[in-house]
Amino acid sequence: MATPAIRTRGLTKHFGRTVALEDLDLDIRSGEIFGFLGPNGAGKSTTIRLLLSFLRPTRGSAEILGVPVSDVARVHRHIGYVPGDVALWPQLTGAETLHLLGRLSGRVDLAFREELVQRLQLDPSRRVRTLSRGNRQKVALVAALQSRPDVLLLDEPTAGLDPLMEEEFQAVARDAAARGQTIFLSSHILDEVEDLCDRVGILRAGHLVEVAALDDLRALHTTVVEVQLDGEVPAFTDVPGVTDVERVDGGVRLSVTGPPGPLLERLAHLPVTRLRTEEPSLEEIFLTYY
Numbered sequence: 111m112a113t114p115a116i117r118t119r120g121l122t123k124h125f126g127r128t129v130a131l132e133d134l135d136l137d138i139r140s141g142e143i144f145g146f147l148g149p150n151g152a153g154k155s156t157t158i159r160l161l162l163s164f165l166r167p168t169r170g171s172a173e174i175l176g177v178p179v180s181d182v183a184r185v186h187r188h189i190g191y192v193p194g195d196v197a198l199w200p201q202l203t204g205a206e207t208l209h210l211l212g213r214l215s216g217r218v219d220l221a222f223r224e225e226l227v228q229r230l231q232l233d234p235s236r237r238v239r240t241l242s243r244g245n246r247q248k249v250a251l252v253a254a255l256q257s258r259p260d261v262l263l264l265d266e267p268t269a270g271l272d273p274l275m276e277e278e279f280q281a282v283a284r285d286a287a288a289r290g291q292t293i294f295l296s297s298h299i300l301d302e303v304e305d306l307c308d309r310v311g312i313l314r315a316g317h318l319v320e321v322a323a324l325d326d327l328r329a330l331h332t333t334v335v336e337v338q339l340d341g342e343v344p345a346f347t348d349v350p351g352v353t354d355v356e357r358v359d360g361g362v363r364l365s366v367t368g369p370p371g372p373l374l375e376r377l378a379h380l381p382v383t384r385l386r387t388e389e390p391s392l393e394e395i396f397l398t399y400y
């Protein structure tokens with residue numbers, strides 16, 4: 111197997127009696143967009159700080175591209191990050207900040223920086239201190255992205271971005287992944303990772319409770335289908351995967367779990383006038399783990 115972009119084994123962090131992270135095993139491949147989900151206090155930022163070697167683990171190990179994260183000089187050449195609480199020099203302008211952070215990372219394509227500034231609609235001439243939270247967040251994002259690092263560690267990167275900018279961030283992130291960059295991002299907003307991520311890990315009180323491809327996660331769960339019919343409503347209870355059949359005005363409402371093929375075959379022979387499906391949101395899926 112190719113060297114994973116990120117690998118952790120038994121990664122654990124205790125703060126006194128607080129278990130911030132317990133026995134985390136993760137393998138994230140290059141080019142993957144991985145969403146790290148959990149409510150406040152679950153241990154997301156702790157994990158990212160451990161990967162950055164800002165914190166020392168209580169036990170366990172973490173590697174980025176096969177290099178132990180404690181080898182800071184080697185690892186940091188490969189990573190870009192945005193902390194959860196963006197702290198920048200208030201007196202510098204956006205442009206000065208990007209220049210300074212770009213020089214630290216050593217290899218910035220100025221045309222690419224300019225493209226990111228345009229796409230995220232950042233005004234680089236303004237001093238950071240005068241920027242709103244969302245605009246400061248954009249400076250931090252451009253700073254992390256501008257050197258096209260192999261691995262991006264982003265702690266709630268879209269907190270503070272408006273929906274349009276969030277969409278643009280997602281497009282930028284997809285472009286990065288398409289180039290082979292790996293993105294590890296934390297979130298407690300499920301909708302945003304639902305569109306973006308290939309897989310998600312769900313963290314609860316320091317414990318990883320599930321890692322799943324989003325498609326698999328959805329397949330485990332149920333889609334509600336409402337069918338309006340012109341005429342007789344037949345029984346559906348014999349269709350594989352179908353449950354909770356309920357008559358409604360002009361049709362039927364039912365749940366289907368697993369592949370919808372058998373239901374679709376049945377429907378194909380009926381005078382269906384309207385079909386409405388409700389996918390469970392990640393929120394609903396997520397809540398079933400609690």
Ligand SMILES: Nc1ncnc2c1ncn2[C@@H]1O[C@H](COP(=O)(O)OP(=O)(O)OP(=O)(O)O)[C@@H](O)[C@H]1O
Pocket residue numbers: 125128129130148149150151152153154155156157194298
């Ligand atoms: N420096 C620290 N000292 C003591 N406890 C800490 C420290 N940093 C984090 N913790 C605790 O570790 C746990 C995990 O915190 P962490 O910041 O990783 O959560 P999070 O998932 O990032 O939450 P949020 O969504 O609020 O950002 C919490 O119980 C927190 O109080």
Ligand SMILES: [Mg+2]
Pocket residue numbers: 154155156194265
């Ligand atoms: Mg956090």
